[in-house]
Amino acid sequence: MGEERDSPLSLQLLFPGKVRLNINTLTSALVGFHPSLAGVEFRLEARASEVMDAEVSTARWSRHTVQGVVFNRPMPAAIVESCVAPAHYGAPLKAQARAHQSHALLFYKGEEKDPLEQYVALGLVAVALATEGALVVLNESAHTSFPAQPLVPGPGEDVLELLRTMPLTALYVGFVKLEVEGVGGVWMRTYGASRMGLPDLAWHARSHEEAREAFELFSGLLEYLRSTGARFMDGHTAEWEGRQVRIRKPGSEETFLDASGELFVLEPR
Incomplete structure (x- = not known):
């Protein structure tokens, strides 16, 4: 638990085939995303070897440093499954993800303290x-993943703003049934909120049909906690878009709600 909290934030990617980093192409892509990235430096630190078949790179700009390692072999299947199975996209893309041939690991190594801004840099x-x-x-610590191609910006689209304003439970915090x-x-809960200094949340739904409502409830309450610095306590109440909930710690019989940090159960009020 402590080791996870002390480890750098990380995102991962899955690729359908072999990958060789083109530093010029990657630098141009980053520079084109936003004016604040004009001074980015993207360097290849170590080239692929026959033993590791991996490339190590570093991207630096402003207060940010992101280290990337690309492996031309599949990611461990158990990790992939924990992130792909509960994710909210279609079966065809999940099948492609499971059949991937190479993967990349990204680690935040910069000076920014705000976890959200670290995730945005990643x-x-x-x-x-x-x-x-x-x-x-993928976000291994959050047990979730998100389609990569829809994130690639088209003309006039601001990917920096998208990454800052997307629901926390889309990628930075996992939403699992x-x-x-x-x-x-059906129990619905979050994973990985502790990596953002937030509590994980859980909801005992009557059916899968409550998933959208629970997703929005978790996202709204976590964003409220993140933006205000407020804290939940056992016995508190909260309201989000007209939905009032009681907040409690998990009961002794709810051991399946294990968490690496704080976790609160939300109940209708």
Whole structure:
């Protein structure tokens, strides 16, 4: 638990085939995303070897440093499955993701303290790599993933603003549905919120049809906590877009709601 909190934030990407980094292409992609990236330096630190078949690169701009490692071999299947299975996109892309041939790991190594801005920096490099044909962007600590190609900006689109304003539960915090043996309904919960200094949240839904409502509830409440610095406590109440909830710690019988940090259960009020 402590090791995860102390480790750098990370995103990962899956590619359908072999990848060789083109530093000039990646630099041009980053520079084209936003004027604040005009001074970016993208360097290849280590070339592929026969043993590792990996390339190490570093992107630096402003207060940010993102280290990337591209491996021309599949990512461990268990990690891929934990991020792809609960994700909210179609079966064809999930099948492609599972059949990937190479992957990249991105680590935040810069001076920025705000976890959201760290994720945004990681996201910018991920989108640059997505121009090389990446299938999905993974967040292993959040048990989630997101299609890579829709993140690549078209003419006039601001990918920096997109990465800053997308729902936290789209990529930075995971949204997972759990069917627990012997328990009716569907549990819905977040993963990885502790990496942003936030509590994970859980909701016991009557059916899968409540997924959209729970997704929006989690996103809204987590963004409220992030932007205001407020804290939830056992017994508190909260409201989001007219929905009032009670907040409590998990009960002794809810051991399936394990978390690396704080977790609160939301109940209708």
